[in-house]
Amino acid sequence: MRIIFSAGTWVGLIFFILLGCAGTNVQRHRGIVIHQTENAAGLMVGFPPPPDRRVSTDNWQNTPYNSWGFFNVSKFLPTTSISRGFKPTKILIRWTKNINLITFDDREGNLMSVGQMLKATHTDGFIVIIDRKIVSEQYFNGMPPAARHIIWSCSQSIIGSLVGVFVNNGQLDLNASVAEYIPELARSGFGDATLRQVLDMQVALDYSEDFNTDAAPNVRQLYRAAGFGPARTPEENSIYDFLPTIGKKGEHGVVFQYATPNTEVLGWILERVSGKSLAQLLSDRIWARLGAERDAYSVVNRVGSMSPGGGINLTLRDFARFGLMQQSNGRFNNRQIIPDTWINGIESDANKSAFKKSTAARLFPQGSYRNQWWVTGNPHRAYMAIGIYGQFLYINPKSKIVIAKMSSYPKPVNPEFTFITLKAFEAISSSLEKL
């Protein structure tokens, strides 16, 4: 069923009734709602599946194939495991509510429900947590709860928190320049940037994150260098080859410029100072301590290193566990995993003026960006991880709310979808705060 959400309030009202009826393609099990047990497009059914229903290395990112491809990435690309370790899983308790009936105004001022938003924005997995209890856990498009979904640039925020561990230990100095840690980057645009500027994406790079640009260096080249596609030039062989090619354009520390290579640089620095692979570090310092239920994994480049900028795949509940750890000031599963000062600094220390000068201010007019997290500046004082194709981790520390959403948008970026998603998150927060 496809929802036309801009057609007015009456559509919303009819949908309310349909949702209330809970159609036959919805399964409920111990509070988990599974909207379809098979992919709606009939992908990858049968042995072998029909040729036109096959998801492959060539089409896994394209619609409709990405609605299966995004939780089966290891079947298309080389990957590395981020081990959950050998400790017991941290059980999340439930306090199930039907949050799909919560409404909000869409961009045109029409009433929209959370349930409508979830279907309209190609959701694969959605989880809402308040006060450490799962209020809603829903799967779509045949995604099983045990599946690991790619979170694209939400990976960056996980890396940002990992950096906090090393800063707190004294292993990293935020005022040091990138070149002090990675001499190979001395003559690149990163060379004289400080770690603080890299963390907050205030490095003035001659680089475009626009998916439709032909200017080089750009995000498509980074994508291939990170292992998501075959290298077309020697510079694309790995990020170690690609990052030194990015030049400087302007002055650091003035304007927020969202650029995934910043996170790739952070990953390289963490590897260099620790002597361990980033996948190992993430496992040792975070994943093995979270009580995660499954190993996470990441896409790797041709040198076997994971992609910190966009390569992490994990289960919806493990995404929520990570969010809960953030929401709880870094303390989770009986352990201080990330320093509380680091997490408190995400909102309180953010540089709003640099953010206001950027195009990103359109999305968050009161917002900022800190430690690889988006600070919304909304009344809930929420901060977020955001990834292309509709990946979100929303942390509302004030009301102890965590929301995670995994999606398979038809295109990498869709401002309309992101707008209604954020509106829904705020409506859910407002509604749950009253409980």
Next chain:
Amino acid sequence: MRIIFSAGTWVGLIFFILLGCAGTNVQRHRGIVIHQTENAAGLMVGFPPPPDRRVSTDNWQNTPYNSWGFFNVSKFLPTTSISRGFKPTKILIRWTKNINLITFDDREGNLMSVGQMLKATHTDGFIVIIDRKIVSEQYFNGMPPAARHIIWSCSQSIIGSLVGVFVNNGQLDLNASVAEYIPELARSGFGDATLRQVLDMQVALDYSEDFNTDAAPNVRQLYRAAGFGPARTPEENSIYDFLPTIGKKGEHGVVFQYATPNTEVLGWILERVSGKSLAQLLSDRIWARLGAERDAYSVVNRVGSMSPGGGINLTLRDFARFGLMQQSNGRFNNRQIIPDTWINGIESDANKSAFKKSTAARLFPQGSYRNQWWVTGNPHRAYMAIGIYGQFLYINPKSKIVIAKMSSYPKPVNPEFTFITLKAFEAISSSLEKL
């Protein structure tokens, strides 16, 4: 250190002393012996590693790169997870003994120790269990205990045991022909073969498992069709395309002919009758019940299906858990996982005459092959899983001994290495039986 094991008894004696000294590159931790914490060849050290020390999609199977590549396969090829489920890990208790000093005669009649054999045969992981207790657990070449090593054709024996579940349930009929389950194979060499003949590899195929042959179809083509390399012809796109191309040569049920495509056919049949992927079935029926400590994973073909013939990767201890389940007549972790009648049938029902007519009788003169397992016919009545490049799972039900060995031979097949490995297994069995 490289051992010249054919040089006579005095070398063995000197090596005894060296082993007794336990060189500085050996770490012991809770009974686990780690011979080197880094790969001896210095592979993949540094960020990035030096170009000539990089393991890549192109060289991961070649010596010396395979001594790192074989426990990092997911970094080179697309894979699918075989989930351990969400139940607690079945803990294995320890009763550590120094089994490396046990000796046996090599092919030339010279004295060799187990420790010498392990180093000479490029061992990566080695574990010995008696009466459900780990007697020895050793790692080499920098393989960490949490790593998952490819077991190549040992995968086939795991599939053979999974078939037993379906036969016991009545979902598969051993007397039915392959064509009854897979009409696509009706006109292939498999069409009129019975499931029993496929299980016991007595299907007369026009196919060569010789790694050095140019005859088509052969194991190199199968290898590419199973996803281990790029397809060179449309038939190599997947095993669903490749298997129908294999013709018949001779009469079924007469001679044992070791051929990996038999296992690929079993996998296809299991998928067809269950409607589930083989990775899902292995997880549901075996892995989630074993109390495995990590997910296993398998290489997948271009249609996303796992390779039952050679694609499974698992930890050394999980390999041992599977072996313990076999040794205990299918009952393990408080559950009958594989029917006991099926496992008892491996040795008792084997057709020795078909085996004697094959070249494999050179390795096991009193041996046979049943349900995808090698039956040694040795005085210990042991049966085995065997994979190229030195993968072994040795089950001695009489003495309740399980031995697993993961290796990275320089070449796929090495009869000399296999000979001394089997001699060592027998010597260890004889020695432990006396305890």
